[in-house]
Amino acid sequence: MGKKHIPIRTCIACRTSRPKRxxxxxxxxxxxxxxxxxxxxxxxxxxxxxxxxxxxxxxxQRPKLLGNALKRPLSPDEVAMLRQYVEAATFDEENELTDVEQP
Ligand SMILES: [Zn+2]
Incomplete structure (x- = not known):
């Protein structure tokens, strides 16, 4: 009764499976x-x-990983956007993403 289903997804960078959330x-x-x-x-x-x-x-560094996962290569603009996003992201001491300033 009440079996909980936790959706699991795989990280495209390190291939680790984790709860989607x-x-x-x-x-x-x-x-x-x-x-x-x-x-x-x-x-x-x-x-x-x-x-x-x-x-x-x-x-x-390897935007192809994302392109492959999304079944369409990233445009040069999108690669630039991705890099900008990573640069703007804030990570805490454990290197966990905590916040991102939207461009
Ligand atoms: Zn990962």
Whole structure:
């Protein structure tokens, strides 16, 4: 009775599986826009990433990881946006993403 289903997703950078809620979602919307989906509510194909600095930096260096997960390569503008996002993100002492200034 009352069996709880916890959705698990895999980080595209380190391939670790975690409960979906612990991960950040990045979405390619049906309109083709790239969205950093903190609330995990945007429609579209999503990719998941740990909140760890190492994972974000890995994807900033290898945007192909994100392109592959979203089934469409990132445009040069989107790569720049991704790098900007990682630069603007705030991580705490445990290297966990805590806040991001929206551009
Ligand atoms: Zn990761």
């Amino acid at each position: 612990e991960l950040m979602r990045i979405v390619r919307t049906p309109e083709g826009e790239l969205v950093f989906d903190a609330d995990q509510k945007a429609r579209g194909r999503g990719a998941y990433l740990c909140r760890r600095r190492a994972c974000w930096e890995r994807v900033a």
